[in-house]
Amino acid sequence: MEGLKTALVTGASRGIGESFARQLAAQGMDLILVARAEDRLQELAAELSAAHGVGAHVVACDLSVAGAANQVWAETERLGLEVDLLVNNAGVGRQGPFAELDHDFQAAMVRLNVDTVVEMTRLYLPAMRARRRGGIINVASNAAFQPVPYLAVYAASKAFVLHFSEALAEEVGPDGVWVMALCPGPTDTSFWNVAGLWQEQRGWMTPPEKVVSSGLRAFRRRRAFFVPGLVWAILAFAASRLGPRWLVRRIAGRFFRFG
Incomplete structure (x- = not known):
């Protein structure tokens, strides 16, 4: 991407x-590749470095733990790496009634989906502004546009990411830094195994490669948020602008109640 040399990708x-x-x-x-699975990251880093002649560094870290963002930042500082593009992608969700889901898991979800996004942004944004060059892509979700019963904490966390990203885009765009929320609909990844939804039939879901390629095009066009796929974009617009909120949440609740 023009002018951007090093990307940090979480998850x-x-x-x-x-x-x-x-x-x-x-x-x-x-x-700079960040996730918990160090062996997998090392394998991916070696593959991409060999295939494209790029530098690829690995930081193995559980970003759902308090203080993890500082650990990542300290490692990039130690290595002398400047982050031009920050991709806050790591996230998790789980389907079920809020009152019945494990509290520790939900607390970790908020730390990963919300706290870590804020902390990573706080740590890497100042240098981008000083250079007057940089970008941040925060991966939210189509669920960000409406309340989602039985995915209550997850959807609320992604609504935070969407609004946080749009606000930052307005604040720091004049400083040469662009911020975008990427809001995909259901994507064919292992996320659904953890979430407990649609674990077998996924042929109708969007491939992650398509989500990312369209998302990067939108980022280059300086979109503050982007929903990949026409159908999902229409549904997001309808849920947030057209339907009565009581009806939107009723439909969402029936859709997600049984997964």
């Missing part, structure tokens, strides 16, 4: 994060 070991790593490496960007 890079699989799914959307892995697709970001592959496509950014193919565009010639050096990479």
